[in-house]
Amino acid sequence: MRFRSHMDLALAEARAAAMRGEVPVGAVVVAPGGSVVASAGNRTRELCDPTAHAEILALRAACRAAGSERLPDHDLYVTLEPCAMCATALSFARISRLYYGAADPKSGGVAAGARVFAHPQCHHVPEIYDGLSAREAETLLRDFFVARRLPGGDAP
Amino acid sequence: MRFRSHMDLALAEARAAAMRGEVPVGAVVVAPGGSVVASAGNRTRELCDPTAHAEILALRAACRAAGSERLPDHDLYVTLEPCAMCATALSFARISRLYYGAADPKSGGVAAGARVFAHPQCHHVPEIYDGLSAREAETLLRDFFVARRLPGGDAP
Numbered sequence: 001m002r003f004r005s006h007m008d009l010a011l012a013e014a015r016a017a018a019m020r021g022e023v024p025v026g027a028v029v030v031a032p033g034g035s036v037v038a039s040a041g042n043r044t045r046e047l048c049d050p051t052a053h054a055e056i057l058a059l060r061a062a063c064r065a066a067g068s069e070r071l072p073d074h075d076l077y078v079t080l081e082p083c084a085m086c087a088t089a090l091s092f093a094r095i096s097r098l099y100y101g102a103a104d105p106k107s108g109g110v111a112a113g114a115r116v117f118a119h120p121q122c123h124h125v126p127e128i129y130d131g132l133s134a135r136e137a138e139t140l141l142r143d144f145f146v147a148r149r150l151p152g153g154d155a156p
Numbered sequence: 157m158r159f160r161s162h163m164d165l166a167l168a169e170a171r172a173a174a175m176r177g178e179v180p181v182g183a184v185v186v187a188p189g190g191s192v193v194a195s196a197g198n199r200t201r202e203l204c205d206p207t208a209h210a211e212i213l214a215l216r217a218a219c220r221a222a223g224s225e226r227l228p229d230h231d232l233y234v235t236l237e238p239c240a241m242c243a244t245a246l247s248f249a250r251i252s253r254l255y256y257g258a259a260d261p262k263s264g265g266v267a268a269g270a271r272v273f274a275h276p277q278c279h280h281v282p283e284i285y286d287g288l289s290a291r292e293a294e295t296l297l298r299d300f301f302v303a304r305r306l307p308g309g310d311a312p
């Protein structure tokens with residue numbers, strides 16, 4: 001299925017982020033025809049940029065490629081529930097469908113916390129599909145944080 | 157007063173944004189000693205980047221200069237109430253105090269809408285001071301949008 005391979009690419013971006021010592025989250029932007037126009041993993045540490053979440057990097061790259069600050073009829077796949085920053089950004093970009101993996105009750109902003117799309121002020125709300133490849137995404141995150149807590153792990 | 161001159165600089169950034177055809181919002185990041193470490197105006201159209209709000213650009217520049225994704229004890233001045241994206245970003249950056257001008261009941265995310273800082277999931281909440289130079293900031297925005305609606309105005 002198409003969505004499965006796009007989420008697989010997002011998971012590959014998440015794994016690559018972990019290898020760089022970044023929180024393993026990956027995102028993919030898909031054009032209306034189904035082609036991938038951008039993919040990214042989290043790079044907040046590498047870039048010294050608190051906004052460099054996977055979704056933001058992928059959105060910015062896709063917008064740059066499209067020459068537009070809006071991506072109508074594009075979809076975004078991400079391995080973890082977006083935070084309020086990323087959820088708001090994908091609303092600004094007019095992303096059509098959001099597919100995400102693991103839930104994030106601690107820092108998410110879609111089903112948890114600020115629940116960005118639940119307010120009437122939100123000018124554009126994508127269709128939302130959650131739980132895709134959630135177990136793989138959760139395992140990646142859990143393994144990453146366990147390794148950082150172990151002696152000899154890549155603790156901050 | 158110090159905050160007044162910092163907000164004046166944010167207003168100057170907002171005016172420069174209007175001259176570029178961008179929604180006139182400006183932001184300034186101030187280091188603990190009171191020096192300005194970054195300032196920016198909105199550039200979403202120029203950069204084809206829906207995340208290029210004044211606050212995000214200023215935060216990213218300040219973080220780059222500091223070599224860190226966190227800016228403890230730094231303040232951010234912005235002419236308009238931050239949206240949910242920007243409010244979340246300045247929480248990630250650990251901004252100490254947020255000073256803003258005009259309220260934004262339509263798209264704001266601090267006192268309106270998602271009210272990002274009001275949720276227990278928000279890991280860092282700055283001190284918030286609103287209404288600074290609010291009239292100047294509102295006038296800039298109103299004039300900008302009126303001009304775009306007039307025949308011969310810079311309509312999108």
